[in-house]
Amino acid sequence: MNVSLRTGSESPALTVVRDPNASLSALMAAVDRLEAHGVDEAGPMRVAVSANITTELFSTFMRRHALLAGRTARVEHGSYDDHLENVRRFAEQRVDHLVLVNFFDNLMPSFEARLHALDPDLLAAQRERVRGELRLALAAARDVPAVYVALFHRLTPTAPTEQSAALDAVVESFNDALREACAEHRNVTVLAMDEVAAAVGHADSFNPRYYHRFKAPYTARFWDELARRLVLVSRAGGSRYPKALVLDCDNTLWGGVIGEDLIGGIKLSPDAYPGNVYWQAQAEFLNLQRSGVLLCLATKNEPADVEAVLADHPHQLIRDRHVVVKRANWGDKVDSLVGIAHELNIGLDSLVFVDDSEFECASVRERLPMVTTFTVPKNPYDYPALAREVCDLFLAGRPAGGNGSEKTEQYRIRAQAVELEESHATREEYLASLGLAVELRRNPHDAVTRIAQLTQKSNQFNLTTHRYTEAEIADLIDSPTATVYTLGVSDRFGDSGLTGVAIVRYGGVQAQVDTFLMSCRVLGRGVELSPWATIVADARARGAYTLTAEWRRTARNDQVERFFDDLGLECVSGGDDARRYTAGLKGLAFPVPTHIEVNSQ
Amino acid sequence: MTTDDKLKQVVSAVLRVPADQIDDGTSPDTIEAWTSLAHLDLILAIEDEFGVTIPDEEVGDLTSFRLLKLTLDEQAAAA
Numbered sequence A: 001m002n003v004s005l006r007t008g009s010e011s012p013a014l015t016v017v018r019d020p021n022a023s024l025s026a027l028m029a030a031v032d033r034l035e036a037h038g039v040d041e042a043g044p045m046r047v048a049v050s051a052n053i054t055t056e057l058f059s060t061f062m063r064r065h066a067l068l069a070g071r072t073a074r075v076e077h078g079s080y081d082d083h084l085e086n087v088r089r090f091a092e093q094r095v096d097h098l099v100l101v102n103f104f105d106n107l108m109p110s111f112e113a114r115l116h117a118l119d120p121d122l123l124a125a126q127r128e129r130v131r132g133e134l135r136l137a138l139a140a141a142r143d144v145p146a147v148y149v150a151l152f153h154r155l156t157p158t159a160p161t162e163q164s165a166a167l168d169a170v171v172e173s174f175n176d177a178l179r180e181a182c183a184e185h186r187n188v189t190v191l192a193m194d195e196v197a198a199a200v201g202h203a204d205s206f207n208p209r210y211y212h213r214f215k216a217p218y219t220a221r222f223w224d225e226l227a228r229r230l231v232l233v234s235r236a237g238g239s240r241y242p243k244a245l246v247l248d249c250d251n252t253l254w255g256g257v258i259g260e261d262l263i264g265g266i267k268l269s270p271d272a273y274p275g276n277v278y279w280q281a282q283a284e285f286l287n288l289q290r291s292g293v294l295l296c297l298a299t300k301n302e303p304a305d306v307e308a309v310l311a312d313h314p315h316q317l318i319r320d321r322h323v324v325v326k327r328a329n330w331g332d333k334v335d336s337l338v339g340i341a342h343e344l345n346i347g348l349d350s351l352v353f354v355d356d357s358e359f360e361c362a363s364v365r366e367r368l369p370m371v372t373t374f375t376v377p378k379n380p381y382d383y384p385a386l387a388r389e390v391c392d393l394f395l396a397g398r399p400a401g402g403n404g405s406e407k408t409e410q411y412r413i414r415a416q417a418v419e420l421e422e423s424h425a426t427r428e429e430y431l432a433s434l435g436l437a438v439e440l441r442r443n444p445h446d447a448v449t450r451i452a453q454l455t456q457k458s459n460q461f462n463l464t465t466h467r468y469t470e471a472e473i474a475d476l477i478d479s480p481t482a483t484v485y486t487l488g489v490s491d492r493f494g495d496s497g498l499t500g501v502a503i504v505r506y507g508g509v510q511a512q513v514d515t516f517l518m519s520c521r522v523l524g525r526g527v528e529l530s531p532w533a534t535i536v537a538d539a540r541a542r543g544a545y546t547l548t549a550e551w552r553r554t555a556r557n558d559q560v561e562r563f564f565d566d567l568g569l570e571c572v573s574g575g576d577d578a579r580r581y582t583a584g585l586k587g588l589a590f591p592v593p594t595h596i597e598v599n600s601q
Numbered sequence B: 001m002t003t004d005d006k007l008k009q010v011v012s013a014v015l016r017v018p019a020d021q022i023d024d025g026t027s028p029d030t031i032e033a034w035t036s037l038a039h040l041d042l043i044l045a046i047e048d049e050f051g052v053t054i055p056d057e058e059v060g061d062l063t064s065f066r067l068l069k070l071t072l073d074e075q076a077a078a079a
Helices: A012-018 A024-037 A058-068 A083-092 A111-117 A120-140 A162-183 A193-200 A208-214 A220-233 A258-265 A275-290 A303-312 A333-344 A358-367 A380-395 A404-423 A427-434 A445-457 A470-478 A532-541 A563-567 B003-015 B036-050 B065-078
Strands: A045-051 A073-077 A097-101 A146-150 A188-191 A244-247 A294-299 A323-328 A351-355 A372-375 A436-442 A482-491 A494-507 A510-518 A546-552 A570-574 A578-584 A596-600
Touching: A012 A024, A012 A058, A024 A058, A024 B003, A024 B036, A045 A058, A045 A083, A058 A073, A058 A220, A083 A097, A083 A120, A111 A162, A120 A146, A120 A162, A146 A162, A162 A188, A188 A220, A193 A220, A208 B036, A244 A275, A244 A333, A258 A303, A275 A294, A275 A380, A294 A333, A303 A323, A323 A333, A333 A351, A333 A358, A351 A358, A351 A380, A358 A372, A372 A380, A445 A470, A445 A482, A445 A494, A445 A510, A470 A482, A482 A532, A494 A532, A510 A532, A532 A546, A532 A596, A546 A563, A563 A578, B003 B036, B003 B065, B036 B065
Parallel strands: A045 A073, A045 A097, A097 A146, A146 A188, A244 A294, A244 A351, A294 A323, A351 A372, A436 A596, A510 A546
Antiparallel strands: A436 A482, A482 A494, A494 A510, A546 A578, A570 A578
């Protein structure tokens, strides 16, 4: 959204919103002003809070951190201590994010102080009540895209006494009950409130006056930190999926300048400052690579110098094999970033860029505001904290499962293929040389997670951009009136894995293409044409007479605006924002490109 | 900036009313947004802005602009 948030010319309101020490009233006024002037293209994140305490102060900070992430948030608070009714209402209102907070000490009046004297049966009953209520609430929140459940923590600080340890154990047993209930739902994430309090400091997290007087235990600083984490975990409300980390080299990957200090002079020793700082940052970035993030280099250096460090420096952790694309040249960093996005066939907003030069960072922020840019701090000892933040940006809220760790290999395969394409005389020759094979599967139960992930993440080659949860995909797979197709693509360079999804719904004599999307890493080779012969044959076998399809405009899917036209379907109604197609199935034929072998099962 | 102006700014930001519409008589009776929950934020924001702690027994009673201002003046005199 809101170009003013990302460019160099900061408004006074933005300066206040960025300032961690801004006064509460100044922050409130600035948040109001920025929201009034910004446009959140995705619409505001709709956040709802249900709690057994007073939480109104949270709104300002949630809105603050949404703005800092380029979004806006609208926050609603449910009735005090009425989770079931609140959740029912919020689910009906189709909120995007639901935060459930139970404050331990307020489960019963002065619960903590009374715990030691409570009958164990009463305690167990209370725990079951909490578990049962949460179960019902989570069941009612089944269709809310993201639900966050706050874990319990103590109001009083832990002390080295037996009584204190016993209290910790009780709190933990209540948390076990929460975790069990949460584990039954894929849309639920637990929030470790004690970690938030630890980060802020115990004394700064709680306001005893407000707690005992108004049931508002948490301070502004606590809510601020919780909101920051929530926006991070939700990836700015699900609008951003960073995929690639682009690193500068000098004073970013290592200390010093390779062209001047030479390989023996750069700082990268794990045992000495400041080399240990760069070494640690490399270790963090390498962890990202292992979890599926694509590492790239963009550096103003002689390529041979960079290659030499990657190959020969004894302490270098990130080696050539970990890096998907390297741009070592004396050109513009902006061009390098654009080139990297092109080569990987991902959007620029999927790039995160880290560089030590204020100048380079400012230039990228100005000209490529969609790239998330981090500047390496001036003091090397501050670098590990920044590296951690970069990692959190990628890892927070990343869905488990899928085949993330294989991604580097897949993108590397693609980058190699781009290189090969340039060496072939004609495109046809090149395509024929690839040995492309597509495995087309119908209703694969074992791929529910990956399919849902693709519907959530794919933006560019996505005809309708319907976002589905895992539960919804599972339902579609089991439905007698729909077929979910997956495309697995391999070629002589390797296996790209499950990279395409088509969903067809049937009603009467009509087969309707609900979803068709492809991961960008396999585009440009005609793979997108491969499933249609099978889809048409299946529709005919089910007795359908017509095939209908649709393209719906989003901010990112221009490239497929004419896909169905190109496929030969007749556009029956077209506008700027949507195009609808229909075709009689009788006699409809979609030839499979000759360079692709399709195996369907 | 005078205490009066600064306080108007805080009340304006928290309750979302233009500062020029705030006067001594401004109270929950004249501003719909001045609910009991908004009052909590207002007291926090005033304490934060002026660096004071409003005495506990007064927190619930400061339900007009004039009373808020009087309390701040008392705090300033006592400091």
